[in-house]
Amino acid sequence: MKLLETLSIIAHDLTAVLGAEDRYQRLLEALHLAIPYDSAALLRLENDTLAPIAAKGLKPKAMARVFRRKDHPRLDIICGSSQPTLFSSDSKLPDPFDGLLDIDLESVHHIHACLGCPLLMREQLVGVLVFDAIDSTAFRHLPKQYVQVIASLTSAQIQTVELFSALEKEAERQGLLASDLMRDxxxxxxxxxxxxxxxxxxxxxxxxxxxxxxxxxxILGETGVGKELVARSVHNHSRRRDKPMLYLNCAALPTALAESELFGHVKGAFTGAVSDRTGKFALADGGTLFLDEIGELPLDVQAKLLRTIQEGEIQRVGSEKIQHVDVRLITATNRDLEQEVAAGTFRADLYHRLNVYPINVAPLRERREDVPLLADFFAEKARINLGLHQVRISEEALDLLTRYAWPGNVRELDNVISRSVLKASATQLGGKEVTVTPAFVSGDLNVQAPLTRSALEPVLAIGRQGISLKAVVKAYEIRLIKETLERNQGNWAAAARELGMNRSNLHNLATRLGIRKKGTGR
Incomplete structure (x- = not known):
């Protein structure tokens, strides 16, 4: 009876007026009535990559990942099949959602039942529907024909979403130059x-x-907080989302060319102007223009920008013709513009025109609870770039990352994770899983890796025997240096970086402790 009830709900939703997210979530919830899954994921195919568009029973970080077919053999098999695939419970192929189920008690938990359905639209593969369960017998009772019908109805839902989306879109972006800029x-x-x-x-x-x-x-915020992402999100949520959003970094503009970049010029307007040039405002007509680092704009150009904001007019350099434009302006800076106004380096009237709706983006140190999610996202990005099988960040490393102040904000976190994954992969050759431990991140954060129990226990044992403080400290130093050298395969320079010491100072200390012979590299 639940099989028919599920089909009835899905068929009814096909004709309902629902948003894409609601439509997909209702689909997965309806399927749960008949299919005893622990997790379900709907993934859309783009080229050779599968991206989750809806999920149930998976950790939130799963939605931030993308899955390349060649990296995930189970997904590749599902994509290559014309009918549903039920994998054997003893299959040696890794499941793409191992460690991502909400019910997992461990960071890596192997799934025992996996059922996948290719989703076809006009005989073309558009995505896959994947069910996972810890119970190895969860899907054995499902009629194959029923699962095939489920796949067909899911494909129909995707088609319905795309048809509704197509009705809301405006005409194609105009102009070859604008298209090229948009691709950039x-x-x-x-x-x-x-x-x-x-x-x-x-x-x-x-x-x-x-x-x-x-x-x-x-948009106000420190360097690296993601001000450009905020600008793009505003554009993507606006009525102009199907028009161009163009970007210009004012800090990178030579003073002599700033006006031309913004408003364009005509042939012969100045030395080197060998042809007409369309400025960013004209290219963004109907859309959005994002001016990053607006505080760096020269004062004479600020006056002309003010006129454009007030009147909606631009004038090319060397031209007397006035052109009207309809552009939504978004600006960003890491400067205190009120102080710049007081110092006379930024126009007060322009500041008030720009500051109609300020958005403050918090630095990463004020939202530390986001660090684990961001770190996992960047680790997955690094895994794909480096062609690794699986990457995991240990809880100790995440704790270290969360406690760090992040003066470079999200951009710095991205760089640290990328370097850490690369370093970890070089020391864990042959393993299927690369684990980022505190040793691989502490050097970038200028902190020492947390002390391990194995390093402290012998020292504590000496202390309990009533031996002097000097002997206890010496025992601790010897143990810590030896463990650090072992983690870094005997590399003294790397060990010094992890310990936050100068290499020569580490050599001298090791020699004094009897770990290293004087005048040798060992």
Missing amino acids: IQQQRGHEILGASAHIKRLRQEIELVAKSDFTIL
């Missing part, structure tokens, strides 16, 4: 804003609120 921007775009902290939730609410308007926005 898309490559720089990064990803969605990640995090579950109160700061991020409030930020998303602000973005959704102000995106509905055409207010000029000033």
Whole structure:
């Protein structure tokens, strides 16, 4: 009876007016009535990569991952099949969702039942539907024909979402130059804003609120907090989302060319102007222009930008013709513009025009609870870039990362994780899983790795025997240096970095403790 009830709910939802997220979640919930899964994931195929668009029973970080077919043999088999695939419970193939189920008690828990369905639309593969369960017999009773019908209805749901989305889209972006610029921007775009902290939730609410308007926005925050991501999120939630969003870094503009970059120029306007040039405002007409590092804009160009904001008009350098443009302006800075106004380096009237709706982006140190999610996302990105099988960050390393102040914010975290994964992969050759431990991150954070119980226990034992403090300290130093050298395969330079010491000072200390012979490299 539950089989028919499930089909009825899915068929009814096909004709309902629902958003994409609600439609997919209702689908997975309906399937749970008849399929005893512990987790279910709906993944969309883009080229050779599968990206989750809905999931139930998986940890939140699973939604931030992407799965390349060649890296995940089970997903590749499902994609290559024309019908549902039920994997044997003793299959040696790794499951892409190992360690990601909500019910897992360990960081890596092997799934025992896996059922996958290819999703076809007009005989073309568009995605897969994957069910996982700890119980190895969970899916054996399901009729194959029923599962096939489920796959067909799921494909129909995807098609319905795409048809509704197509009705809401505006015409194709105009102009070859604008298209080229948009491709460049898309490559720089990064990803969605990640995090579950109160700061991020409030930020998303602000973005959704102000995106509905055409207010000029000033994004404030330290370097590396993700101001460009905020700007793109505002654009993507606005009515201009199907028009261009162009990016210009004011700090990278030569003073002599700043006006031309913004407003364009005509042939012969100045030395080197061998042809007409369209400026960013004209290219972004109908869309959004994001001016990063607005505090670096020269004062004379600030006056012309003010006129454009007030009148919606631009004038190319060397031209007397006025052109009207409809552009939503978003700006960003890590400077205190009020201080710049007081110092006379930024126009007060322009500041007030830009500051219609300020958005403050919190530094990472004020939302430390987001660090584990971001770290996992960057580790997965590094895994793909390095072609590794599986990457995991240990709880001790996550604790170290969470306690760090992150002066470079999210950008610094990305760099630290990338380097740590690379270093960890070099020392764990042949293993299927690369584990990032405190030893691989502590050097970047200028802190010592947490002391292990194995390092402390012999020292504590000496202390309990009533031996002098000097002997206890010496025993601790010997044990700590030896363990650090062992972790770094005898590399003294690497050991010194982990211990936060100068290499020559470490050599001298080791010689004094009898660990290293004087004048040798050992």
